Amino acid sequence: MSKNIWLLTEERPKKAVIQAILKRFCAEFGVEYVGDIKILPVISPEGRFQFRYKVIGFEAELVKEIFILPVSGYSSFVDFMLFYQDEQPTDKDKPLLLIEETKTDDVESRNTGVYQRCSKFVFTEFFYPNVQKIMLYNRQIPQKVKPTLTYIFGTRMLLTLDVEIIGKSLDPEIFRPFSRLDELIDLKNSMPKPYNGVPVRIKKEQDKIYISAKLEKAGRLAHDPNIGMVAIMAACIRKLGWSGEIIITKHGLADQSVVGNKNKFNFIAHEHEIELEGITLPNVTLPDKYWKVEKEKEKAGTIFVHVICENLVDGVSIYENHGGSERGYFWDHSTIPPMYEAVKKYTNREEYKSGNKEAIVYIPDLVLLDVKRNEIINIEGKTYKNRLKGVQELSNYVYFELNYIQHYYKDSKLAVGLVLAGSGNAEVAKQIPELILYLDDKGNITLGDRAPQLVKDAVEKLSSL
DNA sequence: CTGAGTCGTCATTTCATGGT
DNA sequence: ACCATGAAATGACGACTCAG
Numbered sequence: 001m002s003k004n005i006w007l008l009t010e011e012r013p014k015k016a017v018i019q020a021i022l023k024r025f026c027a028e029f030g031v032e033y034v035g036d037i038k039i040l041p042v043i044s045p046e047g048r049f050q051f052r053y054k055v056i057g058f059e060a061e062l063v064k065e066i067f068i069l070p071v072s073g074y075s076s077f078v079d080f081m082l083f084y085q086d087e088q089p090t091d092k093d094k095p096l097l098l099i100e101e102t103k104t105d106d107v108e109s110r111n112t113g114v115y116q117r118c119s120k121f122v123f124t125e126f127f128y129p130n131v132q133k134i135m136l137y138n139r140q141i142p143q144k145v146k147p148t149l150t151y152i153f154g155t156r157m158l159l160t161l162d163v164e165i166i167g168k169s170l171d172p173e174i175f176r177p178f179s180r181l182d183e184l185i186d187l188k189n190s191m192p193k194p195y196n197g198v199p200v201r202i203k204k205e206q207d208k209i210y211i212s213a214k215l216e217k218a219g220r221l222a223h224d225p226n227i228g229m230v231a232i233m234a235a236c237i238r239k240l241g242w243s244g245e246i247i248i249t250k251h252g253l254a255d256q257s258v259v260g261n262k263n264k265f266n267f268i269a270h271e272h273e274i275e276l277e278g279i280t281l282p283n284v285t286l287p288d289k290y291w292k293v294e295k296e297k298e299k300a301g302t303i304f305v306h307v308i309c310e311n312l313v314d315g316v317s318i319y320e321n322h323g324g325s326e327r328g329y330f331w332d333h334s335t336i337p338p339m340y341e342a343v344k345k346y347t348n349r350e351e352y353k354s355g356n357k358e359a360i361v362y363i364p365d366l367v368l369l370d371v372k373r374n375e376i377i378n379i380e381g382k383t384y385k386n387r388l389k390g391v392q393e394l395s396n397y398v399y400f401e402l403n404y405i406q407h408y409y410k411d412s413k414l415a416v417g418l419v420l421a422g423s424g425n426a427e428v429a430k431q432i433p434e435l436i437l438y439l440d441d442k443g444n445i446t447l448g449d450r451a452p453q454l455v456k457d458a459v460e461k462l463s464s465l
Numbered sequence: 466c467t468g469a470g471t472c473g474t475c476a477t478t479t480c481a482t483g484g485t
Numbered sequence: 486a487c488c489a490t491g492a493a494a495t496g497a498c499g500a501c502t503c504a505g
Contacts, residue, residue, distance in 0.1 A: 010474095072500085076473070104476065110491060112476070150491060194491040195481035214493075222472080225492080260471070262502095298499075321498095342477090345496080363497090383499095 005066040006083040008095075008291060012303045012320070013039055013053060013068045020136060021080060021099060022058060022066070024166060028096070035059050038311050039068065041304065043465050048443035051295050052088075053307060070303070072294040074287040076123045076264040079136075081291075091289045094131060098124050101136045106151040107144040111225040114154030118232035121163055122268055125235070127290040137167030147174070149191045154229070157184070160236045181240040184233075198250045200229070207244035209237060215276070216252035220260065227265045234272040249277045256280060295441045301421030302366045302381035304439050308458040309368050315454050318376070319343070319367035319404070332408045333369060347399055362396035366419070367405065370454040375413040376405050377452045379436065384424030391418060391434055415452045 007013070007021065015037060023033040037057040042050040055066035069088065071077075080099040083089040100120050104113040121133050135158060137143075147155075152174060155165060159177040178184040185202045193199040203210040213230050217223040234246050253259060256279055260266065266284045268274070275281070294300060309315030318331040329340040344361050346352040352359040365381040378397060382390030394416055405414060417436035420429055426446040429438040435448030436455055447459055 073473090102475080107489095109477075111493080116475075148490060192483090192491075194493090195483080197480085197492040199491080217494080220471080223493080224474080263472075345477090360497090 002062060002064050003084050004064050004086050006085070006089050007066070007068045008071045008081040008083070008089065009068065009079060010070070010072055010077060010294070011079060012299070012306060015039065017080075017101060017136070017138060018055060018068070020138070020167070021082060021097070022055075024099075024134065025082060025084075025097070026060065026062075029062055031060055031062060033060075039307055040311055040465060041307060041462065042067070043462050044443070047445070047463060049304065049439060049445060050443060051293060051300075070294045070300060071291045072297065073291050074289055075262070075267065076120055077291060078120050078124055091291065095128060097132050097134055098128065099134045099136055101138050103138055103140055105137070105139050105141060105144055106148055107141070110148050110150040111229070114151050114158075115225045115229035115232070118154065118158065118228035119264060119268065120228075121158070121161060122231040122235045122272075123264060124290070125161075126267070126271055126286055133161070133163045135163055135165050137165070139167060143168055149187075153187055153191070154232075156187070157232045157236050160184075160239060161232065178236060178240060181237060181242055184236060184240065188233075198252070200226075202233075209242065209244060209246050210249050211246065212250040213248055214250065214252045215248065215265070216254075216258070219254070220258050221253055221263055221265055230274065231265070231268045231272075234268070234274045238272055245275060246273065247275045247277055251276055251279075253279060256282075295443075296383065296422040298381045298383045298386070298421050299365075301419040301437065301439045302379060304421075305379065305419050305437055305455060305458075306366055306368070308462065309454055312458045312461040313454055314371040315458070316369045316371055317366065318369050318409075319364070321363055321365050328363060330367075330404045330408070333371075334408065341404075343400070343404065361399055362393070363400055364397055368454065369409070369412070370452065373413070373453060374409075374411065375415060375452060375454065376409055377436070377454060378405065378414065378416045379419050380417075381419045381421070383422040384420050384429065384438070384440070385422065387418065387420055387424075387429065387432060390420070391432065394418065394434055417448065417451070 026033040035058040037055050039053050039055055042052050042054050044050055053068040058066060078098045079101045081095040082097040083093055084096045100117050102117055106113050155175050156178055185204055188202050198212055198214040201212050211233060213226050215221055215223050215226055230248060237246060261282050266282055267286055269281050270284050306317060316333055321328050328343050330343050332339045346359050347361055348359040364378050366379040368377045380390050380393050418434045419436050420438040423441040429435055429446060436451045438446040445459060
């Protein structure tokens, strides 16, 4: 047996994470994982990017080729879906693995470390029932030795839904699925009450279960950790056989108007029949599709540049922020091993808090180091549509350049420019003096006249792939 | 086309206070 | 004084949607 692997993701394909997933895939078939990998774009004979990447360097009889397919979800989307089949997946196909990744450990945050991502697994179950689900802890720090009750409770709920935990070692005596509803209720209710906030408590009556949990954030139904927590509690309660009512109390939501319509919680509440005390939830139906192939978003461009510069030429990423939510580190590669520093959010925190929104640190989307030429390339990513906004933003990075780039790379040259993506006119894009590269929705690649040599070299090499 | 509001994402930091 | 812990607050930012 030998098929292709397709990895669908909204994120930049990171080598370490891809390797962890391939390792897990191998375990599924009892095979040893071997190989150091490279990630390359797939280019047509006419030189167009095919909106998929190819992983090379992985040798196993099970696998013909490994492709990474950039996608976007219509609502709550897991970090990776793995399909094991020859044809490019469509929404009719069923994945082999669903993978959610996090860096947060128990010691950094109790609730966001375990609850915040739970809604993903509950949500995907509606689209892909009984597919193997995986929580991948991609920790940067050592695992906390003694787990907190919050972590134990959350993880046992994940195990109850057959989610597999990798990247952490778990004592099987403590971390086991709940087998009875009362076991789950008793554990939560036995936890010490917090010194502030709404204590989460479960009260079971004849045909009603009440869960107290705050769901309001900034006046709306948007309290992420608790949305995840309530979602998985309800899913577990249903799985353990409860068919009575589940009612959320002390949620802090004023009235229906703040509940919204297409909120992911509404879908979950609808499927698992969760009620909010004093509020009638909208009657929603799930989106009919879970994902689509992505060719238009701004990160299509920056990810493409990132991948080709790291895998085809001597480029190294020293800062990345594709999409804006992940933790941003600035890397100093002049030391061995390289050191990183978390980039500050404000030039002056007090000033920002007291209303001066200028006191923020403007950050670029991607910063590359051309090792051979000792040149830094500071990149802002934008859609073609927003290209002019992008040009304006290039002048915002003075603080970042001064305090990070030039601080750590004193003797390096600095280039600044724009990477565009999405449908548009290549001739118009080429007129922009700051243009480094433009990747349109057909996969055409246009280099800016003043693009740094690193990017030019990388594009040059594409023709030989 | 523009701008305001909504939504999803994810990590970091803070709060309040009992225990050591 | 400091640590641990359940829970909340903060906040950046792109993608959408919708009114005007």
